[in-house]
Amino acid sequence: MAAATGATRSGHEPWNDPAAEAYVRIVGVSKSFGDFTAVDDVSLEIYKGEFFALLGPSGCGKTTLLRMLAGFEQPDRGRILLDAEDMVSVPPYQRPVNMMFQSYALFPHMSVEQNIAFGLRQERLPKLEIQKQVKDMLELVQLGGFAKRKPHQLSGGQRQRVALARSLVKRPKMLLLDEPLGALDKKLREQTQFELMNIQDELGITFVIVTHDQEEAMTVSSRIAVMDHGRIAQVATPAEIYEYPSSRYVAEFIGDVNLFEGRVERIDPGPMEISCAEAGCRIQVHHGPDTRVGHKVWVAIRPEKLQVSLEPPADTRVNCLSGEVWDIGYLGNLSIYHVHLETGLKVTTAQANSTRLVERPITWQDRVFLTWALETAVVLTA
Amino acid sequence: MSEHEGTPVAYVSGRAATPGSLAGLHARAMLFPPYRRAVGLGERLGVTGRGLLIALPYLWLLLFFLLPFLIVLKISFSEARIAIPPYAPLLQYLEDSYLQLTVNFENYRLLLEDSLYWRSYLSSVQIAGTSTLLALLIGYPIAYGMARAPREWRLTLLMGVILPFWTSFLIRVYAWIGILKKEGLLNLLLLKLGLIQEPLTILNTDVAVYIGIVYSYLPFMVLPLYANLEKMDDSLLEAAADLGCRPLKAFWVITVPLSLPGIIAGCFLVFIPAVGEFVIPDLLGGSETLMIGKTLWAEFFNNRDWPLSSAVAVVLLLFLVLPIVLFQRLQARSG
Amino acid sequence: MRKGLSWFNILSLVLGFGLLYLPIVLLVIFSFNESRLVTVWAGFSTKWYGELLKNQALLDAAWVTLRVAAVSSTLATILGVVAGLAMARFGRFRGRTLFSGMIYAPLVMPEVITGLSLLLTFVALSVNRGFVTVTLAHVTFSMCYVAVVVQSRLVSFDRAIEEAAMDLGCPPARTFFYITLPVIMPAVVSGWLLAFTLSLDDLVIASFTTGPGATTLPMKIYSQVRLGVTPEINAISTILIGIVAVGVVVASLLSKRQELRRRADERLAAAAP
Numbered sequence: 007m008a009a010a011t012g013a014t015r016s017g018h019e020p021w022n023d024p025a026a027e028a029y030v031r032i033v034g035v036s037k038s039f040g041d042f043t044a045v046d047d048v049s050l051e052i053y054k055g056e057f058f059a060l061l062g063p064s065g066c067g068k069t070t071l072l073r074m075l076a077g078f079e080q081p082d083r084g085r086i087l088l089d090a091e092d093m094v095s096v097p098p099y100q101r102p103v104n105m106m107f108q109s110y111a112l113f114p115h116m117s118v119e120q121n122i123a124f125g126l127r128q129e130r131l132p133k134l135e136i137q138k139q140v141k142d143m144l145e146l147v148q149l150g151g152f153a154k155r156k157p158h159q160l161s162g163g164q165r166q167r168v169a170l171a172r173s174l175v176k177r178p179k180m181l182l183l184d185e186p187l188g189a190l191d192k193k194l195r196e197q198t199q200f201e202l203m204n205i206q207d208e209l210g211i212t213f214v215i216v217t218h219d220q221e222e223a224m225t226v227s228s229r230i231a232v233m234d235h236g237r238i239a240q241v242a243t244p245a246e247i248y249e250y251p252s253s254r255y256v257a258e259f260i261g262d263v264n265l266f267e268g269r270v271e272r273i274d275p276g277p278m279e280i281s282c283a284e285a286g287c288r289i290q291v292h293h294g295p296d297t298r299v300g301h302k303v304w305v306a307i308r309p310e311k312l313q314v315s316l317e318p319p320a321d322t323r324v325n326c327l328s329g330e331v332w333d334i335g336y337l338g339n340l341s342i343y344h345v346h347l348e349t350g351l352k353v354t355t356a357q358a359n360s361t362r363l364v365e366r367p368i369t370w371q372d373r374v375f376l377t378w379a380l381e382t383a384v385v386l387t388a
Numbered sequence: 389m390s391e392h393e394g395t396p397v398a399y400v401s402g403r404a405a406t407p408g409s410l411a412g413l414h415a416r417a418m419l420f421p422p423y424r425r426a427v428g429l430g431e432r433l434g435v436t437g438r439g440l441l442i443a444l445p446y447l448w449l450l451l452f453f454l455l456p457f458l459i460v461l462k463i464s465f466s467e468a469r470i471a472i473p474p475y476a477p478l479l480q481y482l483e484d485s486y487l488q489l490t491v492n493f494e495n496y497r498l499l500l501e502d503s504l505y506w507r508s509y510l511s512s513v514q515i516a517g518t519s520t521l522l523a524l525l526i527g528y529p530i531a532y533g534m535a536r537a538p539r540e541w542r543l544t545l546l547m548g549v550i551l552p553f554w555t556s557f558l559i560r561v562y563a564w565i566g567i568l569k570k571e572g573l574l575n576l577l578l579l580k581l582g583l584i585q586e587p588l589t590i591l592n593t594d595v596a597v598y599i600g601i602v603y604s605y606l607p608f609m610v611l612p613l614y615a616n617l618e619k620m621d622d623s624l625l626e627a628a629a630d631l632g633c634r635p636l637k638a639f640w641v642i643t644v645p646l647s648l649p650g651i652i653a654g655c656f657l658v659f660i661p662a663v664g665e666f667v668i669p670d671l672l673g674g675s676e677t678l679m680i681g682k683t684l685w686a687e688f689f690n691n692r693d694w695p696l697s698s699a700v701a702v703v704l705l706l707f708l709v710l711p712i713v714l715f716q717r718l719q720a721r722s723g
Numbered sequence: 724m725r726k727g728l729s730w731f732n733i734l735s736l737v738l739g740f741g742l743l744y745l746p747i748v749l750l751v752i753f754s755f756n757e758s759r760l761v762t763v764w765a766g767f768s769t770k771w772y773g774e775l776l777k778n779q780a781l782l783d784a785a786w787v788t789l790r791v792a793a794v795s796s797t798l799a800t801i802l803g804v805v806a807g808l809a810m811a812r813f814g815r816f817r818g819r820t821l822f823s824g825m826i827y828a829p830l831v832m833p834e835v836i837t838g839l840s841l842l843l844t845f846v847a848l849s850v851n852r853g854f855v856t857v858t859l860a861h862v863t864f865s866m867c868y869v870a871v872v873v874q875s876r877l878v879s880f881d882r883a884i885e886e887a888a889m890d891l892g893c894p895p896a897r898t899f900f901y902i903t904l905p906v907i908m909p910a911v912v913s914g915w916l917l918a919f920t921l922s923l924d925d926l927v928i929a930s931f932t933t934g935p936g937a938t939t940l941p942m943k944i945y946s947q948v949r950l951g952v953t954p955e956i957n958a959i960s961t962i963l964i965g966i967v968a969v970g971v972v973v974a975s976l977l978s979k980r981q982e983l984r985r986r987a988d989e990r991l992a993a994a995a996p
Contacts (some may be wrong), residue, residue, distance in 0.1 A: 080887055099889045111883035128892035159988040176891065318908045425795065437896070438813055445806040445866065446818070449825040452863040456840030459847050526742075529735030536732055545736070547975045552743050554967045556924045558941050559960040562948055563746030566753065573749060606743065656831060664833020666927055671948065681835045688931075698843065701836050708833070716827040719871075 019243075020053040021229065029054035029212055030075075030180060035084030037070055043173065044070040045081070046236035052180075057206050057213045059223040062233035062259075068216045072182050075214065076105045089179055101107075101126075104178040108185045112157040112167040118168050125176045143171040145180040146205065163194050170202075174209065183215040187222060201223050206374075220260050224248070232256050238286045248308075253388040257306045264312070264353045266305045270297055280305060280385065286349040294385045304386045311382040312355035314343055314368060318375045325383075327376040331368060340367070345374060427615035457705070464698035465491045475694050495699035504683065505700065509707065511678040515594065515669075516662035519601040520609075523658050524651065526602065527609035531594075531650075534610075535617035546614070561600055561671050568596050568672070592674035600668040605661075609654040616650025617643075648720075656715040660708055679702055747964060754894065754957035771958040781959065784943040789921060791854065791939065791956030795861035796918035802862065803869025803914055808899075810870065811877035829867040837864060845932065852934030860932040865918035872917065876910035877903075900989075 013076045020026035028051035038044040045067040060068040073079045075086065077098030086093045093101055104125070113121050119140055126136045142324035144150050147167040157165055166186065173181055186202075187195045200269075203226050206213050213339075217223050223230050224244040230237040232247065239259075240252040251257035254265060268282035268289060278294035280303060289305050297303060312327075319326050336359075343355050355376055368374060417423045430436065466475040476492075499505045534545045552560065567573045569593040576585040590596050620643065628638040644651075666681035673679065680700065688697040728736075753771075758765035775781065806826055809816070829837065841860045845852055845917070880903070888898040926941040933939065944956060 075887075076890060078889075097889075097894075098886070099892050099894050103890075105890045107883050107887055109881065109883050111881065111887040113888070113902060113906075115885055124893070125886070125891035156988075158985060159992050161992045164992070172887075172891070323977070424894050438809075438816075441805055442809045442813065442816065442822070445802045445809070445870070446822055448802055448866070450823070452841065452844070452859060453825050453829065456837075456844040459843045460836075460840045463843055518799070526739065529731070530739035533728065533732040533736035533739070536728055537736070538728075543975060543979060545740075547971055548740055549743070551968060551971050552747065554971060555747065555964050556941065556960070558924065558926050558944055558948075559750065559788075559963060560746055562944070562956060562960065563750040565948070567746060567749065567897070603742070603746070610739075660831035660832055664835050666833075666835050669943075681833060684835050684839065697839060701839050704833065705836055712828055712831060713824075715831055716824055719827050720823060 007041075019057075021051070022382075026053060029056075029089060030214075031085075031087040032071070032075075033085045033087070035071070035074065035081045035086065037067075037074060037081050037178055043236050043320045047084075047116065048236070048238055049084075050231060050238065050241065052212060052214065053214055055210050056228045057215070057226055058204065059227035059230045060214065060216045060233060061218070061220060061230050064125060065235075066233040067236040068233050068378050069184060072105075072214065072216045074186055075180070076103055076182050077101050077323070080200060083199060094158055102179040103182060104173040104176055104180075105182040106169050106186050108188060110157075111166045112165055112168055112172075112256040114157050117154050118149065118160070121168055122159070122172045122175055125172065126295070129176070139175055139210060143175045146174075146208075147171045162189055163198070166190065166198070170205070174205070174211070177209075178211065180212045180214060183213060185217055186215065187217075187219075195222070196225075201281060232259060234259075250384055251306065251386065254304055254306070257384070262309050262354060264307045264309065265267065266307075266351070268303055268305055270294075270299050270301050270303055273297070273299055277380070278385070284347075284349055284351045285327055286347055287322065287326050288385065290324055290380065291383055292380055295387050297385075297387050301387070306384045306386055307378055307382065309342070309354045309356040310358075311378050312353070313374045313378060314355050314357060314374050314376050315347070316367060316374060322375065325377060325380065329353070329374065329376075331370055331372045331374055333386055334370060336363070343368065343374075345376065433466075446634055458697045460701050463695055464495055464702045465493070466491070466695045466698075467492045467494060468693045468695050474692055485561070492695070496695045496703075498696065499699055499703060505680075505703075508678040508680045508683040509703070512663045512665075512680040513707070515597060515601070515664070515679060516659050519598055519605070519662055520604045520655050520659040522598065523605055523609040524655060527606055527613060527654065528651075530606075531610045531613035531617055534614050549607050549610050549614070554609070558667060560604060561668055564596070564600055564603065564672060565591065566598070591672065592677075594673065594677055596672040597669050597677055597679070600672040601658075601662050601665060604668065605658040608657040612653040612657065613647065613650040616647050616653075650719065655659055656711065656718070660711050660715065662703055663708060750957050751961045751964065754954055754961040756957075759954065771954040772962075774955050775958045775962075778955065780938075781940070781943055781955075784938050784940045785959075787854070787937055788940040791858050791861060791929075791937075792919050792922040795858045795865060795922045798858075798862045798917050799865035799918040800869050800911060801917045803866040803918070804873050804911060806866060806870035807873025807877060810874045810901050811880075826867050826870050829864045830871065832864075834925075834927035835931075837929040841928070842931040852932060852937075854934075854937045857933045857937055857939065858930050861918075861922040863933055864928070866922050868917050869911075869914035872914040873907065876907045880907065916970075923963075936983050943950065 030050075030052035032048060032050040032052075035045055035048050048067075048071060060071060062068050070079060074081050075093075077093070077096060081094060084094075088101070088103065093103075098184060101200075113124065116124070122140045123136050131139075134158070140153075143346055144153060147170055149164060149167050149171070152160065152164065152168075156158055157168070160168065166189070170186075174328050183202075187198055190198060199222060215223070224247075227244060229241060229243050230247055231241045234255050240247060240256045242250070242252075247256060251260065251263075252365065259265045259266065266282045266285045266289070267286070268280040270278065270287070271281045272279040273294065277290040280289045280291070280307065284288050285305070291305075297301075318328070322328065327345070327347055329345045331343055332346040332352070333344040335342035335344070339359060340356050341359055343357065345353050345355065347353060353376065404431075418427065463475055466477070468474060469476050519600045534542065534549070537545055565572075569575075570587050570589060570591065572591070574590065575584075579587065590599075624642055624646070625635075625638055628642055629635070633641070664681045664684075665679060666685050669677050669679040669682045670685070673682070684697050684700045684704070687693050687700060753764070754764075755767050755769060756765055757768040757770075796825060803965075806822075810826065813819075838860070841856075841863070842852070845856050850856060884906070885898050885902060888902045889895065893901065924941060925939070926945055929939045930942055933942070940959075944959065947953065947956060
C-alpha cells in the first residue's frame with residue numbers, strides 16, 4: 007500500500023498505525039426501509055480528530071448512515087461504538103454527538119444567542135457559564151455582533167455559521183455535518199471549507215461530513231469513504247482514492263478517468279503486461295494487483311497523466327495511444343483534448359495551458375500520440 | 389430492536405448527560421432489569437407515554453361521540469312512554485334475574501309507512517343537492533376572481549369571505565327574513581322598480597330555503613375552491629396559450645379538472661350538513677317545506693317522541709355514512 | 724394564478740361580495756331604525772340598543788354563552804392539540820382509523836344528530852342538563868376543528884428543528900413544549916378562536932343539551948325571532964357582527980404588519996454577506 011501520503015497537516019495518520027484505537031467503530035450495520043436496503047453491512051473505523059467524509063451519489067445510503075450515528079434511525083443489525091461505548095440503544099438527546107443539519111434547522115422563535123445557548127441550557131449549566139461559552143463561540147464563527155438577531159434576519163452564510171456554533175458549543179465527541187455547504191454559492195463555499203477545516207483543527211473534534219460533492223470531500227477531509235448502493239466501495243485518503251482507486255466505480259466517481267479493458271498476458275517476470283484491444287497497444291505496469299494470467303482487468307489513467315505529442319515515441323506498441331484530435335475544450339487554465347483513437351475509443355487528456363493559446367502546437371484533426379509515466383496507470387480488477 | 393452484546397448503555401456520563409430531568413431518571417432506571425422489563429411489558433400493552441397522551445382525546449370522543457350514536461340506536465328500538473325519560477327501557481330485570489330485551493321495530497315501520505318521513509328524506513337530499521350545485525355555480529366565479537386578483541388584494545378578499553363565516557349563522561339567516569318577507573326589502577325594491585305588481589311570496593317557501601342554504605354555506609364552498617385555485621400553476625395556462633388554446637377552452641380543459649379536489653371538498657362541506665339542516669328550513673321555509681332536520685326536531689320537541697326521533701336520526705345517519713366516509717377518505721389522502 | 728382580472732372576474736367578485744354582505748349591512752342599518760319595523764326606515768335612533776341593555780333575559784343569555792364559549796374552547800384546544808399531534812406524528816397506531824373517523828365526522832355531521840345523540844347520552848348517564856352538559860357538547864365538536872387545524876399545521880412543519888433540539892439534548896416531551904408549540908402557536912390560537920366562535924354561534928346542539936338556567940344567546944335570539952322580528956335583535960346582531968369584524972380586521976392588520984416586517988428583515992439580511 008501507499009506510504010505516508012501527506013494527506014493531513016500534522017502528518018499524523020492513525021489509520022496506518024496498527025497500535026491506534028478507532029474512536030468510532032461502525033460494525034456490520036445494516037438498515038432497510040421496507041424493500042429498499044439503504045445501508046448494507048457497513049463497517050468503518052474513524053479515528054479521533056479526523057475529518058471524515060461519506061461521499062456518494064444520492065440514494066447511496068450516506069445520509070442514513072449519518073442519521074444512525076446521530077440516533078435518529080436505528081440500525082436493523084450491527085453495532086455503533088463511540089469511544090468504546092455502544093450507542094445503538096441511546097436516544098439522540100443522550101448521545102455526546104451533535105449534528106449540523108442541511109437546512110440548518112435554526113429555531114425560528116429564538117435569537118442567535120438563544121439558539122446557541124439551547125444545548126447548554128439542556129445541561130443545566132449556570133447562567134454565567136453559558137453566557138461566556140456562547141460569547142466565545144460567536145467569536146469563533148465571527149458572528150460577534152449578531153447575538154440578538156433572529157434567524158430570518160440573517161443571510162444564508164450567517165445562518166450556517168450559527169448552526170455550526172450551536173452544534174459545537176457542547177464540545178461533542180463527534181460532529182456530524184449533513185451536506186453543510188450545499189446551499190452556499192461557489193466563492194462562499196470555498197471560503198467556508200477552509201474555515202471548517204481550521205475550526206476542526208483548533209478544537210480537535212472528530213468531524214463526519216456527508217456530501218455528494220467530490221471536490222468538497224477531497225478538499226476538507228482526512229479520509230473519504232466512497233459509498234455505492236449502501237455499501238462502502240473504498241475508504242482512503244483523498245490522494246489514495248484519486249491515485250489508487252480500488253474499483254472502476256471509485257475511479258469513475260472521483261474526477262475524470264480513461265478506462266481500458268484488457269487481459270493479463272504476463273505477470274512474472276515483471277513488468278506486468280496487459281493486452282488491450284481498446285487501447286490499440288500493450289500496456290505494461292510495474293506493480294499490478296493480485297491477479298492471474300488470462301483474467302480481465304481494466305487500466306485506469308487520469309487525463310492529466312497523459313502526455314500528448316505530435317511526435318511518436320520510440321516504441322508505439324507499448325504504452326502508447328494514437329489517434330486524431332476530435333475536439334478541444336478550452337477552460338482557461340486547462341485544455342481538454344478529446345482524442346479519437348484508431349481503435350474507435352474516445353479518450354480525454356488534460357494539459358495545463360502553460361503557454362499562450364497562439365503558441366499551442368496541437369489543433370483539431372491533428373494526429374497525436376499519448377504516452378504516460380509507467381506508474382501513473384492503475385490496474386483494476388473490479 | 390437489534391441484538392447487542394455487552395452491557396446496555398442507556399445513558400452517557402459526563403457533559404452529555406441530562407441530569408435531574410425525568411428523561412435522565414428514566415434512562416438511569418432502565419439499567420435495572422426489573423424496571424426495564426416493566427416498561428417493555430407496558431409498551432406491548434400500549435401503555436407508553438404516547439399511548440397515555442392519545443388516550444385523552446380518544447376516550448373523550450369514544451364517550452361523547454361514539455357512545456351517543458350507540459345510545460341513539462338503542463333508543464330507536466324502544467317505544468314512547470309518558471315517563472321520565474319518555475321511553476321504555478330496553479333491558480329489564482325480571483324477578484328471576486332474567487334479562488328481558490324488548491326490541492321494537494315499530495318506529496322503523498312508521499318511517500317506512502308514513503310518507504312524511506321518506507318524503508322528508510328525499511326532499512332534504514334534493515334541496516341539499518340543488519343548493520350545493522347552486523353554491524358551486526355562484527362560489528366558483530368568486531373563488532376564481534379571488535385567485536386571479538393582484539397579490540395585495542388577496543388577503544383583504546380572503547378576510548372578506550372569512551368575516552361572514554365567523555359571524556353568527558343564526559343572525560345571517562335572520563337577516564334574510566327581513567329581506568324576503570312579503571313587506572320585506574326585496575319586494576319593496578321590485579315594486580319600486582316596477583318589475584312586479586304584487587309582492588312576491590318568497591318567505592316560507594322552498595325558494596327561501598334554497599337562498600338561505602346557498603347564502604349561509606357559500607364560504608364553505610369558496611374557501612376550499614380558493615385554496616385550490618390559488619396554488620394552481622400559472623405556467624400550465626401559459627403553455628396552453630402557447631400551444632394555441634383559447635382562454636375559455638383552456639379554462640374548461642385545464643383549470644376546472646385541476647380544481648376538482650377543491651370542488652369535491654367544497655361540495656362535501658356543503659351537502660352533508662345541509663341535508664340535516666334545521667335552522668334555515670325552520671326560519672325561512674314554510675309548513676310544506678319538508679326537511680328531515682326540521683322533522684326530527686318537531687318529532688323530538690313537539691311530539692316528545694324520543695324513540696321515533698332516534699329512528700329518524702339513525703336512518704339519516706345511514707344515508708350520510710357513505711358521503712361521510714368518502715369525505716374522510718378524501719381528507720386522509722390529502723392530509 | 725396571477726393573470727389579472729377580466730371584466731367577468733370583477734363582476735363576479737363585486738356581485739359575490741355584495742351578496743355576502745347585503746344582509747349583514749341591511750341588518751346593521753335597521754338596528755338604528757326609529758320605528759319598530761325592520762323594513763321601513765323611519766329615522767336614525769339608538770333606542771334599540773338602550774332597550775337591549777334593559778333586556779335582562781338577553782343579557783343573562785349572553786353571559787352564559789360567553790362563559791360556555793370560553794371554557795369549552797380552552798378545553799377543546801387542549802384536546803384538539805393532542806389529537807392533531809397524534810394524527811400528524813404518531814404514525815400508524817392501533818385504532819388510528821377509528822380515531823381519524825371520529826375526528827373528521829363531526830366536521831360535516833348534521834347538528835341535529837349530534838345534539839340528539841348527546842342529549843340521549845346525558846339522560847342515559849343521568850347527568851343533569853345545564854351549563855356543564857352544553858360545555859361538554861361544545862368541547863366535543865370544537866375539538867375536532869382544532870385537531871384538523873393543528874394537524875395540517877404540523878404536517879407542513881419542518882421536523883428538522885425538532886431533531887435539532889433532540890440532538891442538542893432535549894428529550895421529546897420538552898422539545899414539544901419549547902420548540903414545536905411556540906412555532907405552531909398561531910395555528911393553536913386560530914384553533915381556539917374557531918372553537919370560541921363555533922360555541923358562540925351554536926343553536927341546535929345547545930338547544931338539545933342545555934338545561935334550565937343555561938339558556939344561550941342563540942337560543943334566546945331564536946325564540947324571539949319565532950315570535951317576530953324586532954330591531955332589538957338587529958341591535959344585538961350588530962354588536963356581535965361588530966365584535967367579529969373588529970377581531971378579523973385587527974388580525975389581518977397584525978398579520979400584514981408581521982409580513983412586512985419579515986420581508987424588511989430578509990432584505991436586510993440578504994444585503995449582508
